[in-house]
Amino acid sequence: MESYNSITIESALRLDAIVKYLGVGKHWGGQDSEKEIVQACLEKVSGLFIGLEPTGEALVARTAKHYQVNFEEVRQDEDITSLEQKYLVGKKELGFARLREEIHSPNVDALLFQRINANPDDPDRWVAVLNLTITEDRAYWNRYHELSHRLAEPPQKILPFRRETTDNRDVVEKLIDTIAGEVAFHPRIFSPYIENLKTAPATFEAISAVRNAYSPSASLLAVTNAIVQRMERPALAFVASMKAKRNGPQHQKDLRIEPQCRNVLAQASDLFLIPNMRVPRSSCAYHTFLTGCPMTSLENTGDWTTSSGKAISQHRVTVSSIKLGDRIYGIMTI
Numbered sequence: 001m002e003s004y005n006s007i008t009i010e011s012a013l014r015l016d017a018i019v020k021y022l023g024v025g026k027h028w029g030g031q032d033s034e035k036e037i038v039q040a041c042l043e044k045v046s047g048l049f050i051g052l053e054p055t056g057e058a059l060v061a062r063t064a065k066h067y068q069v070n071f072e073e074v075r076q077d078e079d080i081t082s083l084e085q086k087y088l089v090g091k092k093e094l095g096f097a098r099l100r101e102e103i104h105s106p107n108v109d110a111l112l113f114q115r116i117n118a119n120p121d122d123p124d125r126w127v128a129v130l131n132l133t134i135t136e137d138r139a140y141w142n143r144y145h146e147l148s149h150r151l152a153e154p155p156q157k158i159l160p161f162r163r164e165t166t167d168n169r170d171v172v173e174k175l176i177d178t179i180a181g182e183v184a185f186h187p188r189i190f191s192p193y194i195e196n197l198k199t200a201p202a203t204f205e206a207i208s209a210v211r212n213a214y215s216p217s218a219s220l221l222a223v224t225n226a227i228v229q230r231m232e233r234p235a236l237a238f239v240a241s242m243k244a245k246r247n248g249p250q251h252q253k254d255l256r257i258e259p260q261c262r263n264v265l266a267q268a269s270d271l272f273l274i275p276n277m278r279v280p281r282s283s284c285a286y287h288t289f290l291t292g293c294p295m296t297s298l299e300n301t302g303d304w305t306t307s308s309g310k311a312i313s314q315h316r317v318t319v320s321s322i323k324l325g326d327r328i329y330g331i332m333t334i
């Protein structure tokens with residue numbers, strides 16, 4: 001993550017406040033600070049582990065309780081009406097007057113309200129409203145994202161109202177996402193689930209089993225990314241869907257790649273995919289797309305080319321693929 005260059009003054013002040021609050025320095029120092037901040041947040045959460053069922057779901061519930069964050073979920077308009085009744089009418093929290101309009105505005109994932117009329121020990125001093133009207137996919141992630149704001153930022157600096165959107169690329173939000181990614185799959189409880197997976201080529205059968213056991217409400221992509229990052233072999237994840245070539249005729253569609261995460265070992269091995277490149281017809285990911293059946297096969301990345309014929313570096317890889325809706329999820333492991 002960048003140092004102060006290209007960061008707004010407001011973000012720089014927030015980063016400094018996080019560094020000071022967590023006791024890891026006086027000023028934001030880029031990547032080094034990020035590592036220390038993540039570590040400090042993991043340690044804070046470790047203090048809550050006594051008697052905890054070792055799952056992501058149990059951890060999020062306990063952390064929310066400890067940090068006085070109450071999660072509310074909106075799936076339909078009636079849910080907004082009942083939240084207005086509960087907080088606007090019942091608890092005189094005027095901020096909730098904007099709830100309906102906010103939920104209906106584009107790209108809103110979640111809204112955070114710091115209650116004005118709360119007592120210091122109220123369990124709902126912070127209310128995080130998750131927008132599940134379109135998809136529930138990001139709910140697990142958003143819970144950890146909101147809690148990571150509470151873990152990392154001094155309470156008095158947290159904005160009394162915040163809108164979380166899917167398109168926010170602010171440097172603080174990226175940092176909070178990084179923290180969320182680590183805390184949601186906290187090594188102390190998550191590591192045992194993936195002990196046998198780390199050294200074998202990844203398959204969706206194994207990943208789905210981990211997801212069901214550790215965090216059934218997390219999206220498959222979130223669990224896949226978490227596992228890829230922690231594997232002891234070069235690995236990357238991707239999503240593919242039918243898309244036209246960039247700037248090409250819109251009716252000519254192909255199964256095209258959207259790269260997701262890749263681990264440091266993949267970076268060191270020069271294993272990568274290029275955005276929008278095609279899934280070759282010989283790949284099991286293509287067969288999964290046609291048949292809907294999950295598959296795993298040994299492949300050569302030399303077969304994976306871009307429209308201009310550019311190939312990626314040659315590796316013998318295990319590809320595993322699964323279809324969800326009209327999207328293919330894939331993993332490549334060397």
Ligand SMILES: [Zn+2]
Pocket residue numbers: 145149164173176
């Ligand atoms: Zn946020």
